[in-house]
Amino acid sequence: MSRLRVGLLSNPTAAQGTAHRVGRQVGHLLRLAGISVVDLSGPSAPVARARAEEVRDSLTALVVVGGDGTVSLGAEIVAETPVRLGIVPAGSGNDFARALGLTVNDPESSTRALLHALSRPVVTIDAIEITADGDHAPPHRSLALGNVNLGFDALVNARANSARTGHSIRYTTAVLRELPAFAPLPFWIEVDGGERLDVDATILTLCSSGVFGRGMKMVPDARIDDGQLELATVSGIGRAQLLRLFPKVFAGTHTSLDAVDIRPVREVRVGLRHGRSLRAYADGEPRAMLPLTARVLPGAVRLLADPSTVRGLDPVAEGAQ
Template sequence: MSRLRVGLLANPTAAQGTAHRMGRQVGHLLRLAGISVVDVSGPTAAVARARAEEVRDSLTALVVVGGDGTVSLGAEIVAGTPVRLGIVAAGGGNDFARSLGLAINDPESSTRALLHALSRPVVTVDAIEITAAGHGAGHRSLALGNVNLGFDALVNARANGARAGHTIRYTSAVLRELRAFTPLPFWLEIDGGERIEVDATVLALCNSGMFGRGMRMVPDARIDDGKLELAIVSGVGRAQLLRLLPRVFAGTHTSLAAVDIRPVEQLTIGLRHGRGLRAYADGEARALLPLTARVLPGAVRLLAEPAPDAAVVLEDAR
């Protein structure tokens, strides 16, 4: 029997139960390969977190099976520890897995990749720490992909409340939000600098730069450079925004005058009026604005071998 011990955390509700079924397959395949597997899945994220944290110090890796929200839960559990995070993409968007070039909804290919990565150099990636500055001040969460703060956050909220398939839900949410949307009046403090004001349509703080089931908001984003990318779309109306979306999927929008992308390490952000707006990160609801988000360089060690064009830091395998 291998001395390697892997925790397995499958989201029981992701993709209408697909993640739960895939988790059982992955666990079976890992055991056939001689890996000791402890299932830490639970009926809720809180239960799964508690189970994983209880055995974390005995694990070589924690394998999460689900979508982007499950990946960020795994990141919160292992960040800053030697435990590596394995990803089996089985959710609705799977954008962080897509950014790494990982297999989607394929338990056999995913397991082969996990087993191969166990003998390969460790991949380290940055994380985003999100801290509430207003209501619930001090509450902290982590994300690996992106923090959505504008029209993109409103679409995420509406899509999460719909019952149709993910692609239909997201498209429908975009069209419904567009009907009454007007740019939001933000204030920003970038890297501790002076407060500035901007009326923005889309505002996202990006690590992977990909969200919305394949939208390449920041196509050149790196997940290992100790920086985040602040993407702001301003000065566009509803019709222009609708025409912009296909270009975002292709990643050809970055040269437009309405698009501003800049590297940052920390962002504090709020609204200039009393409207409540909740940030979304990796597809999940997070803190209400105002909030502070900052990069945590090299916070998570991945059990993965990303595609050649996904530049990441490699360490000696341990």
């Protein structure tokens, strides 16, 4: 019997219960392969977190089954520890998994990939640490692996999460419903400790993977292991131009437009002027209210994946594995 011990954490509600069923299949297949599996799933994220943290030091890897929010939860549990994070995408969006090129909703293929990765070199990827400024600080560190959405993209995310439509059209529907009343938001931004700048922006996103909204390629060339983030800003356009922008973002052909600015950063402080309030979203989940600080944690998460098959890695770093 293998000495490898893997924790399995499934989101019981992701994709209307699909993740729970996929998690059971993955657990069964891992056990058949001789892996010791401990099921850490719970009725809520806090319960699952507590179970995982209690046994974390005994685990070789933590395998999460669900969508982007479940992946973020797993990252928070294993960040800056030797425990590797395995991902079985089975949520409604799966944007981080898409950015990596992982197979979606295929438990057999996902399990084979995890078993293969156990014998492969460790892949380290960056995380984004999010902390609220002022009195809204969360009770624990909030991490994301994909993106932090701060503008129109955050408002759309909030509307999409509350929608009852099928997940395949939820984001598009939310865009169309949010658009008529939207106006550029009056942000202030401090980049890498620099001076405070006022920016009226439509979209403001801090990217590691650069993919969100069920496949929108906000930063097509983003890397998840280069020790930096990309701050993507869209400004100076109206509603009609914004609507025409989205198909280009899905194709990743928007980056040369004058309205789009993408620059590398390590830390960003951002808030809203004129007493406006807004909640940031990251990897599909609600996070801190603005103002907040988000910074890169280079190599904070050890990914259970084959470095030769994962997209979004720095080519030089990958070749050095």
